Amino acid sequence: EVQLVESGGGLVQPGRSLRLSCAASGFTFDDYGMNWVRQAPGKGLEWVSRISWNSIIRNYADSVKGRFTISRDNAKNSVYLQMNSLRPDDTALYYCTKQMSTRGLGPFDKWGPGAMVTVSS
Amino acid sequence: EFVLTQSPGTLSLSPGERATLSCRASQAVSDDYLAWYQQRPGRAPRLLIYGASSRATGIPDRFSGSGSGTDFTLTINRLEAEDFVVYYCQQYASAPPHTFGQGTRLEIK
Numbered sequence: 001e002v003q004l005v006e007s008g009g010g011l012v013q014p015g016r017s018l019r020l021s022c023a024a025s026g027f028t029f030d031d032y033g034m035n036w037v038r039q040a041p042g043k044g045l046e047w048v049s050r051i052s053w054n055s056i057i058r059n060y061a062d063s064v065k066g067r068f069t070i071s072r073d074n075a076k077n078s079v080y081l082q083m084n085s086l087r088p089d090d091t092a093l094y095y096c097t098k099q100m101s102t103r104g105l106g107p108f109d110k111w112g113p114g115a116m117v118t119v120s121s
Numbered sequence: 122e123f124v125l126t127q128s129p130g131t132l133s134l135s136p137g138e139r140a141t142l143s144c145r146a147s148q149a150v151s152d153d154y155l156a157w158y159q160q161r162p163g164r165a166p167r168l169l170i171y172g173a174s175s176r177a178t179g180i181p182d183r184f185s186g187s188g189s190g191t192d193f194t195l196t197i198n199r200l201e202a203e204d205f206v207v208y209y210c211q212q213y214a215s216a217p218p219h220t221f222g223q224g225t226r227l228e229i230k
Contacts, residue, residue: 109171
């Protein structure tokens with residue numbers, strides 16, 4: 001069974017940093033691109049970042065570009081989101097998602113339960 | 122900037138009826154790389170439809186997708202109580218951001 005489990009969320013002051021982790025299991029991790037999607041309380045879904053299976057392609061939403069960095073460790077079946085210079089509008093539930101297609105683009109067929117990040121003084 | 126506009130924002134129907142949800146793109150979606158997701162309260166989204174019209178694994182055939190280019194539709198036949206939640210469309214074509222629509226809430230009339 002495919003599982004994605006996020007960790008590392010919490011309460012952080014504006015301007016500080018936080019690193020989210022996503023542990024994957026139940027599939028051949030290094031065959032698939034991975035993404036982070038966030039959802040502010042009571043709001044819709046916002047795509048945040050994507051990393052290809054081989055880490056060569058990394059994309060970011062304009063709202064986080066220059067502040068967030070996505071990475072992965074295929075040996076540990078994990079993907080990460082380093083979040084720097086956090087702002088109150090980064091407050092959201094952050095989902096780790098798996099792309100459906102191997103080594104290419106695809107919709108997000110598996111989602112983790114999410115990790116809550118709250119940015120507040 | 123690529124924008125997906127979903128309509129209506131809220132749709133009020135009764136169980137047993139048919140729901141028609143719209144998703145309009147500000148530019149053509151390459152290769153019809155358009156997906157629909159369902160989100161229940163307190164849960165992560167679930168993939169329903171991809172490639173505009175293909176059902177994801179385990180999705181009942183009451184759910185169907187159609188459209189191409191800039192106009193896409195999610196149709197839900199014979200609405201059941203568990204269907205009255207929020208639905209999002211998303212484009213996942215070659216040029217991120219992989220934009221989501223703002224969502225349509227399906228509520229019981």
